[in-house]
């Protein structure tokens with residue numbers, strides 16, 4: 001797959017939060033990520049897209065230091081992330097994952113308050129300001145009624161929103177999310193991504209829904225088989241040909257009537273629009 005020239009927006013070096021250079025990760029001799037390069041400017045929201053197994057989660061795991069890349073560098077505000085202490089890293093980077101450890105004994109508020117930990121000393125008590133931060137975060141994610149409910153008893157979507165609230169109180173400079181819309185109904189998918197945009201935090205998130213990514217991400221990075229196939233604005237990255245090549249799906253792309261970014265309509269049974277026009281689809285059998 002030929003690589004596409006990155007857009008100037010993603011290439012700018014001046015006010016970047018994150019600079020990833022030639023990042024590769026191999027596992028038992030197999031390349032999972034190969035020479036991934038990108039930078040991310042302050043305040044932008046970058047969507048990592050690509051088919052199953054493309055390497056999206058692996059890339060994010062390198063960024064939040066869960067795995068150590070085989071080669072390449074990751075800079076956060078000009079510093080190699082490998083040189084930062086755990087506390088310094090946690091003050092700057094918050095992570096929201098799909099699978100979280102069980103928190104049987106905690107209420108929703110208590111779980112959210114965990115986000116305050118990187119900013120506190122070992123013997124600090126919970127202050128009035130801390131409680132206000134938690135209340136504000138609960139309101140932001142629409143969980144004010146669930147503050148005292150056991151976290152484990154929340155629905156999948158509510159848990160996801162509680163984890164985002166925990167990240168909000170952490171006051172990170174960079175927020176990394178792995179499939180944050182997975183358990184959410186369409187209203188909360190849109191609301192969650194819109195919320196992330198209002199936080200004034202630089203965000204990097206993996207996301208499967210290309211139309212949601214197109215509507216709500218400033219920039220996209222398309223991975224396939226561990227390689228970066230394209231990066232830039234949704235208009236640059238999302239083309240019919242590229243979606244056919246990478247996802248093996250035929251589609252038609254038009255500007256979205258509201259925001260003008262690509263709106264993708266998929267064709268079923270691998271029918272191209274032309275094939276359907278010339279009789280590829282039997283109208284009476286629908």
Ligand SMILES: Nc1ncnc2c1ncn2[C@@H]1O[C@H](COP(=O)(O)OP(=O)(O)OP(=O)(O)O)[C@@H](O)[C@H]1O
Nearest residue numbers: 027032050051052053054055056057058059206223
């Ligand atoms: N710890 C591991 N051990 C073995 N293989 C791994 C490991 N981590 C990742 N892989 C492999 O690396 C490839 C990329 O996986 P990754 O989870 O990063 O993809 P993804 O794009 O996030 O996929 P999905 O969309 O299905 O979540 C897959 O083939 C996966 O099986």
